[in-house]
Amino acid sequence: MSETSNKSRRAFLRGAAAAGAGTVAAAATARAQAAPDPLITEVQPWASGLGEGVDATPYGLPIRFESDVIRRNVPWLTADPISSINFTPIHALDGTITPQGCAFERHHSGAIELAKQDFRLMINGLVDQPLVFSYEDLERFPRINRVFFCECAANTGMEWAGAQLNGAQFTHGMIHNMEYSGVPLRTLLEEAGVKTEGKWVYVEGADASSNGRSIPLEKALDDVLVAFKANGEALRMEHGYPVRLVVPGWEGNMWVKWLRRIEVVEGPVESREETSKYTDTLADGVSRKWTWVMDAKSIVTSPSPQAPITHGPGPLVITGLAWSGRGAVSKVDVSKDGGKTWETARLANPGEPMALTRFYLDTTWDGSEMLLQSRAMDETGYVQPTKAMLREVRGENSVYHNNCIQTWWVKETGEAENVEVS
Amino acid sequence: MSETSNKSRRAFLRGAAAAGAGTVAAAATARAQAAPDPLITEVQPWASGLGEGVDATPYGLPIRFESDVIRRNVPWLTADPISSINFTPIHALDGTITPQGCAFERHHSGAIELAKQDFRLMINGLVDQPLVFSYEDLERFPRINRVFFCECAANTGMEWAGAQLNGAQFTHGMIHNMEYSGVPLRTLLEEAGVKTEGKWVYVEGADASSNGRSIPLEKALDDVLVAFKANGEALRMEHGYPVRLVVPGWEGNMWVKWLRRIEVVEGPVESREETSKYTDTLADGVSRKWTWVMDAKSIVTSPSPQAPITHGPGPLVITGLAWSGRGAVSKVDVSKDGGKTWETARLANPGEPMALTRFYLDTTWDGSEMLLQSRAMDETGYVQPTKAMLREVRGENSVYHNNCIQTWWVKETGEAENVEVS
Numbered sequence: 059m060s061e062t063s064n065k066s067r068r069a070f071l072r073g074a075a076a077a078g079a080g081t082v083a084a085a086a087t088a089r090a091q092a093a094p095d096p097l098i099t100e101v102q103p104w105a106s107g108l109g110e111g112v113d114a115t116p117y118g119l120p121i122r123f124e125s126d127v128i129r130r131n132v133p134w135l136t137a138d139p140i141s142s143i144n145f146t147p148i149h150a151l152d153g154t155i156t157p158q159g160c161a162f163e164r165h166h167s168g169a170i171e172l173a174k175q176d177f178r179l180m181i182n183g184l185v186d187q188p189l190v191f192s193y194e195d196l197e198r199f200p201r202i203n204r205v206f207f208c209e210c211a212a213n214t215g216m217e218w219a220g221a222q223l224n225g226a227q228f229t230h231g232m233i234h235n236m237e238y239s240g241v242p243l244r245t246l247l248e249e250a251g252v253k254t255e256g257k258w259v260y261v262e263g264a265d266a267s268s269n270g271r272s273i274p275l276e277k278a279l280d281d282v283l284v285a286f287k288a289n290g291e292a293l294r295m296e297h298g299y300p301v302r303l304v305v306p307g308w309e310g311n312m313w314v315k316w317l318r319r320i321e322v323v324e325g326p327v328e329s330r331e332e333t334s335k336y337t338d339t340l341a342d343g344v345s346r347k348w349t350w351v352m353d354a355k356s357i358v359t360s361p362s363p364q365a366p367i368t369h370g371p372g373p374l375v376i377t378g379l380a381w382s383g384r385g386a387v388s389k390v391d392v393s394k395d396g397g398k399t400w401e402t403a404r405l406a407n408p409g410e411p412m413a414l415t416r417f418y419l420d421t422t423w424d425g426s427e428m429l430l431q432s433r434a435m436d437e438t439g440y441v442q443p444t445k446a447m448l449r450e451v452r453g454e455n456s457v458y459h460n461n462c463i464q465t466w467w468v469k470e471t472g473e474a475e476n477v478e479v480s
Numbered sequence: 481m482s483e484t485s486n487k488s489r490r491a492f493l494r495g496a497a498a499a500g501a502g503t504v505a506a507a508a509t510a511r512a513q514a515a516p517d518p519l520i521t522e523v524q525p526w527a528s529g530l531g532e533g534v535d536a537t538p539y540g541l542p543i544r545f546e547s548d549v550i551r552r553n554v555p556w557l558t559a560d561p562i563s564s565i566n567f568t569p570i571h572a573l574d575g576t577i578t579p580q581g582c583a584f585e586r587h588h589s590g591a592i593e594l595a596k597q598d599f600r601l602m603i604n605g606l607v608d609q610p611l612v613f614s615y616e617d618l619e620r621f622p623r624i625n626r627v628f629f630c631e632c633a634a635n636t637g638m639e640w641a642g643a644q645l646n647g648a649q650f651t652h653g654m655i656h657n658m659e660y661s662g663v664p665l666r667t668l669l670e671e672a673g674v675k676t677e678g679k680w681v682y683v684e685g686a687d688a689s690s691n692g693r694s695i696p697l698e699k700a701l702d703d704v705l706v707a708f709k710a711n712g713e714a715l716r717m718e719h720g721y722p723v724r725l726v727v728p729g730w731e732g733n734m735w736v737k738w739l740r741r742i743e744v745v746e747g748p749v750e751s752r753e754e755t756s757k758y759t760d761t762l763a764d765g766v767s768r769k770w771t772w773v774m775d776a777k778s779i780v781t782s783p784s785p786q787a788p789i790t791h792g793p794g795p796l797v798i799t800g801l802a803w804s805g806r807g808a809v810s811k812v813d814v815s816k817d818g819g820k821t822w823e824t825a826r827l828a829n830p831g832e833p834m835a836l837t838r839f840y841l842d843t844t845w846d847g848s849e850m851l852l853q854s855r856a857m858d859e860t861g862y863v864q865p866t867k868a869m870l871r872e873v874r875g876e877n878s879v880y881h882n883n884c885i886q887t888w889w890v891k892e893t894g895e896a897e898n899v900e901v902s
Contacts (some may be wrong), residue, residue: 081620083611086613089611090610104593105592105687105688105690108589109589109591110590111587112565112586113553113564114718115551116550116552117581119541121721123596124714127714130538139533139535140533150713151709151712152661154659155659155711157580157712159541160713163537165531165533169531169533171531178519187512189509190508192508192511198503199842201797201799201828203828238575265526265527268527287573290573291549292543295540296536296540316526318527368616369616369620406625416661418622418623
């Protein structure tokens with residue numbers, strides 16, 4: 059538990075309001091006393107006419123004013139959008155839940171349309187009894203509900219060489235955080251009966267890529283879910299409808315979508331997705347494999363290049379996200395001077411294991427430029443490293459598992475830019 | 481904390497699987513050994529072709545197979561959809577979060593389109609300094625994040641006289657549960673400085689109805705939020721974009737949308753919405769007012785009339801939602817015989833104050849008919865009453881605050897019907 063979250067929230071808020079909100083109140087006072095504001099003094103059309111009825115939107119979408127808060131892809135990143143990624147607009151979100159509609163996607167051969175009645179999940183290999191489950195079968199097993207983040211191993215991967223992409227959506231948006239409902243994989247494996255020789259499972263999806271991955275049995279029996287709902291409703295097509303694997307804290311590529319088969323095996327399969335891809339090439343050309351866990355990481359989402367400061371000096375809310383694949387986030391620090399000095403941020407809620415944590419630094423901006431950084435610590439005591447520390451160990455050939463501290467250069471104008479500090 | 485949630489979940493799951501899952505495994509075994517299933521033995525089109533690219537859906541919607549999981553209104557309920565309600569498809573959801581797109585709406589003069597730059601929030605009345613806040617001003621105050629349910633006072637209101645509507649969506653769907661990000665109203669009131677004579681606030685929206693409601697200052701200073709995000713993203717138009725009030729545990733009508741003005745007053749305003757409406761008429765014609773809190777309540781969402789059992793006897797997951805406006809749900813019981821005997825359900829997670837709690841009863845269905853009920857208890861010790869108990873105190877003239885135990889008659893066919901038991 060962080061020091062901040064141990065304080066009374068009310069005391070904190072009162073303190074913050076007393077200390078820092080003066081300028082906002084002054085601005086609001088000025089507005090209340092200023093020459094008549096037609097938005098206050100005149101009857102507006104929305105207050106004198108009728109709006110939309112409840113039959114207008116059986117399933118709603120964001121209001122048109124928010125049409126820029128969408129997933130975006132980076133066309134030059136891959137040869138084809140069929141085997142590519144798009145990014146969650148984390149710069150524009152608050153809280154921790156990611157709506158499915160703007161949660162990042164990664165496909166290896168495109169998002170497929172698979173109906174529930176066409177769904178089959180086979181468990182075979184080193185089991186006492188091979189089983190084939192229909193969707194309806196899965197619904198008959200005890201379920202659990204839990205919020206977990208899913209982060210692509212390549213998140214922030216383009217930043218290894220230097221500051222590349224100008225926006226938190228692009229540097230850190232290969233992540234989402236949803237409430238999953240599903241059956242523990244353990245339950246299904248116990249139904250089939252794992253033989254003593256079975257030490258791993260090999261999991262594959264129903265899409266053309268099949269995206270096969272090996273998972274140690276220990277993890278498979280621990281907290282892995284065979285999930286069919288996210289944020290209360292059915293998984294969207296692009297998130298694996300009707301059923302995907304949820305592998306808490308581990309890289310997103312292992313969260314196999316359109317789940318088709320789980321084979322219990324003696325050793326890892328060493329598939330394409332865990333040898334040629336999703337391994338970490340070191341400076342000497344040797345690749346590390348089985349780097350599954352997403353280490354502690356954080357990012358300031360606002361202010362940031364896509365979310366500049368649009369007001370003058372005075373009260374400023376700095377906010378961002380922190381997470382760890384090894385447990386709960388215990389503390390987040392924020393620096394305004396590129397890591398020379400740090401202030402402890404307030405966690406919106408106590409960290410939850412392997413789920414996003416929202417942090418805030420309620421501060422006063424003096425109008426001068428800042429080198430904004432955030433640094434997460436998790437319950438194991440691990441502290442998010444600088445890029446220099448990471449490069450020292452890993453070199454610059456890596457693509458995956460870049461969890462380094464990010465820097466935004468916030469200028470006097472309030473605009474922000476992706477930079478690197480030494 | 482309930483007895484159930486004190487048990488090890490894993491032990492529970494193992495026990496449930498051992499006790500009840502035999503039939504599922506048998507069915508799955510049969511499927512594995514049956515005559516070749518082309519879904520397993522043949523290469524399917526979705527496994528041999530390419531799917532959709534990541535540029536296809538900048539903001540996604542549910543897959544077409546889920547097109548019946550939508551908000552629905554009941555045309556005969558009100559004269560016009562402009563001043564009506566639609567219902568959350570709770571029968572088809574799992575977990576606790578309600579996506580904004582299918583979260584129930586209630587308008588009094590339609591959902592209005594109000595841009596951020598046109599938003600003003602005035603705080604006036606018995607304050608040291610009247611203030612007018614722009615949207616940007618609000619973003620400069622410290623925020624909090626919390627999940628809360630919002631239930632219309634009229635939820636289940638049509639059921640006072642008897643079993644009327646055939647489906648959990650229609651009997652209990654005037655509820656949603658979202659993660660809100662916003663500024664405590666306390667912070668803004670402290671900025672304005674509440675005078676000693678100020679004992680209530682009167683809150684109104686920018687729509688033509690203005691939907692004015694009086695709230696005691698004690699509540700306004702406690703946990704009320706001026707919220708601008710729900711489930712991470714901007715409020716949808718129909719949920720009050722850009723800013724709505726969140727009044728935890730209290731009836732939805734007080735959660736004023738398109739927030740415009742908060743006046744600090746000496747006593748309640750006694751507006752239309754708290755006199756002619758949203759009061760509870762007793763048997764003798766006298767109306768109770770200030771019945772703000774939504775008492776403990778629960779509903780079995782599956783099986784239910786819109787979610788029948790589609791398989792034979794054997795393992796069955798009974799699930800539903802429970803909530804209380806007075807704190808956390810501590811226990812949910814489920815009855816299969818119309819309230820004669822009760823079993824303690826498993827809570828998916830420990831109850832959170834004034835938020836939805838998902839419960840499960842992992843059971844074995846013998847194929848005979850059931851009179852399914854659920855009964856919630858909250859941390860105050862309050863137990864959800866029967867309809868008979870409620871009628872004894874309240875008569876049958878009420879519309880609002882019907883939190884009685886609901887009964888589904890599940891037939892041998894697996895179909896379910898809304899019934900009343902004496």
